[in-house]
Amino acid sequence: MNVPGDARPRDARVYKTLRTAHLERALALPPADILYQDSRYDFDEDLVGRVRPEQVGDLRCAWLVARRGYRIVEINEPAAIDCVRRAAAVVLALAVSDVLRRRRTRVVTYAIGNIDPRALPRPTAWWPRLGRALDLLLARWVWRRTDRVAFGTETSRQLYGSVFGLAGRRRPHWTTIEALPAPCDCVPAGATPDKAPGRILFLGDLSPRKGFDAVLAAWGAVRRRLPGAVLTVVGRGALLDRAYETARADDRVRVIADPPRDVVHAELRRASVVVLPSRRQGAWREQVGLPLVEGLAHGCTVVTTDETGIADWLERAGHGVIPAGSLAELLAPVLAEAAAHPLDPESVRASLPSQDSRLEADAWLFAREVIAAPA
Template identity: 45%
Template sequence: MTTASAAGTGRTALPRVRLYETLRTAHLERAHELAPASIVYRRRRYDFDTALARGLDLVEAGPARAAWVLARSDVREVEVNEPLMVSSLRRSALALAAVDLSRRVRRRPRALVVTYAIANDDPFRPPARPGPAGRARRWLDARLIARVAGRVDRVVFGTPAAQELYGARVPALRGADQVLLPALPTACACGPLDGKDPDAVLFVGAFEERKGVRELLAAWPAVVAAHPGARLTLVGKGPLLDEVRAAVADRPEVTVVVDPPRAEVHAHQRRAAVAVLLSRRTRTWREQVGLPVVEGLAHGCAVLATTETGLAAWLADHGHGVVAPDAPPAEVAAALVGLLASRRPVASVLADLPDVDGRLAADAWLLRAR
């Protein structure tokens, strides 16, 4: 990668900047589709494909260095992490302060600040940050949320759940231009989508408790009993890998694929009839959208998800399966069998998707001419 920032100049190469807390392969793929921008990020995720980083201006920097880089750069438009992303609040606030101070010192026009919001979990819900120290932290977080939100000029909500939460919890954002553009994909162009195996079920994601892989495995015997031809492929990696392998050791209809390249993931998604993501909330996390949900839709899959995703209402309204995160195995199995039995055509799934990818539409709206 031969960019100004990567060469060590301490500046971004482009006047448009996106701030990321973490950077992963999906972000890199999307960056090649979005309007050109420098990306300033804190750390890489485990699924960071260096090949996809080529041609992008990427600056890896902690909060202090990120602010220093932005202060030295000609930043005219900046996309910050959404205000309710508490883990990046201090970084966002510091970055915006650096940008605004730099513009004032240089006597240049105020930079446009935008954000894309998909948070659907109140960061102050119990039992988040209990005790005196927790109360002090919540007090500080609330003020930083208001400060960052008050500096935002434009916001796109990617889910109705996010729009509802911000309306209730972040009044400082009401002064920004706002629009709801659901985080829905268009059909993936990775290959033909007419080769579906009508009995194939796919899980893609981290083998972690919060992603519901245990719940899927608990329901699977009942799925096979009701739909004997069903086959399951589990794609991913994570702390539950050994447990997953042990659970399916005597089930020949289940295949475990560990951390394959992206092209292989897409191949599994083209073949699957049903994509499953049974997300479960933790003390500090809730599924905002779910990349496996979006990618499943993009590949013409019927989707089974929980009410935790911000797209739950849309999925239910468009013929997909939605269950409670604590649904018993029999209920999960029944929903999955129903989707398999429906033999939903790929064209039917794709017909419900927008003409323009929701994130691309959001980017165009956020960065339209002033």
């Protein structure tokens, strides 16, 4: 939140769903109001008191951004169809307010969407189908009203180019900044994380779409190939009971359900491999994968699928990237090989940018000066 009496023009970030990563990032960014509707399962209540986000519905959110006179407002990206009505309400409210106040509020967005909204499963009933058609129209309208777009992946930039168009009279300014973290500062500069081969970590939502069932299915083969391997499961989700069952039957499997962030960081420092074999499910596709980003920041070797938007970068950097359709055949051998011969942790950290790319993108989106779009 902005400090009362602050003379600088205020900015706002409008999200449909707020998660811990947003709160942590807000502490490193210039002051801005955060308006959200829902929170994710990983919501850290301890950070709420420090960031002070406001939980408001769509209409209330639109009213607040119109009344407060923000300089810049960040919205959810247009390709996020489940968020587009909130974004459209905010953009419309700003358009009306700008006419009355004779000003121009800048609308910006960070885009990592990598699934064509036109290709999502269509509802069968006529009313939801009408709603989907309206959402697609709103997405295009919001896109035309967006002033700056920072793409987090090349896959997302290509999607927007084909679906919404990057050229034209009302083209927004845009740039691409690969969604990579800076090395985590919980590992002191020059220090080597306490890692050893064979330590595998699954972090996050214990669900089929994140590939946790595939990890459990592959674990027996991984153990046979690498008898000293240890699997640590950190998170919660629909398959938590299966995780506990596996741990009871195998003393080389550990389960830590929904721990505080300091425990998560400790496990990341110990792990040599982070595995997140995501696959598409319904209208969902992995955009980047926060556990992958956090693993890289702690010097971990990553094993994932080609669904993530940073798959090309991971493959070039020597990490394990598996075609999502080949998980059953390839996950066990690729995971065992990565656990037996992980990349050097310092080499992993050295491959990352010195500044978190999301912070770099934010600085570009909220910069006061006009930045010409790339040719």
